[in-house]
Amino acid sequence: EDKVVQSPLSLVVHEGDTVTLNCSYEVTNFRSLLWYKQEKKAPTFLFMLTSSGIEKKSGRLSSILDKKELFSILNITATQTGDSAVYLCAGNSGGSNYKLTFGKGTLLTVNP
Amino acid sequence: NAGVTQTPKFRILKIGQSMTLQCTQDMNHNYMYWYRQDPGMGLKLIYYSVGAGITDKGEVPNGYNVSRSTTEDFPLRLELAAPSQTSVYFCASSSPRDKHSYEQYFGPGTRLTVT
Numbered sequence: 001e002d003k004v005v006q007s008p009l010s011l012v013v014h015e016g017d018t019v020t021l022n023c024s025y026e027v028t029n030f031r032s033l034l035w036y037k038q039e040k041k042a043p044t045f046l047f048m049l050t051s052s053g054i055e056k057k058s059g060r061l062s063s064i065l066d067k068k069e070l071f072s073i074l075n076i077t078a079t080q081t082g083d084s085a086v087y088l089c090a091g092n093s094g095g096s097n098y099k100l101t102f103g104k105g106t107l108l109t110v111n112p
Numbered sequence: 113n114a115g116v117t118q119t120p121k122f123r124i125l126k127i128g129q130s131m132t133l134q135c136t137q138d139m140n141h142n143y144m145y146w147y148r149q150d151p152g153m154g155l156k157l158i159y160y161s162v163g164a165g166i167t168d169k170g171e172v173p174n175g176y177n178v179s180r181s182t183t184e185d186f187p188l189r190l191e192l193a194a195p196s197q198t199s200v201y202f203c204a205s206s207s208p209r210d211k212h213s214y215e216q217y218f219g220p221g222t223r224l225t226v227t
Contacts, residue, residue: 004154034215042202042218043155088154098143098206099170100216102154 002027004091006103013079014111021074021087021106029094033065033072036088038105043088046074079110114138116219118203124225125193133188133222135203143206144186145170145216146178148199155202161186193226200224 003026013019025033032050036043047056049065049072056063060079065072076083086107090100116137125131137144142163147155157170161180175197177189186205190197200223204216 006154009152042220045215045217048215090154099145099157099160100155102147102156104152104154 002091002093002101004089004101004103006087006089006106008106009104010107010109012109012111015080017079017110018075018077019079019108021076021089021108022071023073023089023103024071025089025091025101026070027091027093027101030067030091031094031098032092034090034092034100035063035072035074036090037085038088039085046087076108079108081110081112084108084110116203116205116217118201118219118222120222121220122223124227125190127193127195127226129193130189130191131193131224133190133201133203133224135186135188135219136184137186137203137205137217137219138184139205139207139217140183141205141207141217142183143216144180145204145206146176146186146188147202147204148172148197149202149221150199158188158201190224195226198224198226 005024007022034048035046047063052067060077063074086105088105090102119134145160146158149155156172159178161167203219206216
């Protein structure tokens, strides 16, 4: 059974701090790893990672994948209160169905 | 281009009642999915479809049924609602073969309470 584990499950920081969210995965015929941000409603897409060692960056957010050690990290620098959300990691398995297996998420709270 | 839409937004059901959660996408995506999300948990896949007329079970299909008669619509049916089905339900779609992208686009969700 495919499994995705995120840590920590929750995190409280102050504005301006840098945070690192972790995601480890065991996914059959792994194709890619996706990060989503969820703010009380539907998840919104952040990154998709398919290759090891290549950092993806969007503003203050960045992510990298290690396919040898089966994990990914999501970094957020200079955090803002608007970054408060649940961050979900999902592994995409091969085959014809392109299913995603989600972790439980990391609840990030950024205090002013 | 509305993306993925879901109705209703909220619903309260009594135990044993039935209902259909509607999901429509206007992006011409082949793949559609239904997830449920319980508090503090990630999303669990209920059913998915890789095209019109084709559906398959996900991780937690018991108590649910789906159909896919058109590319756009993927309704989820609860036949005999139980309190364990209280959850937030998300529909999603993707088109990996067109864009070589595995990104799934999510609808706004339906919050269902069974009492």
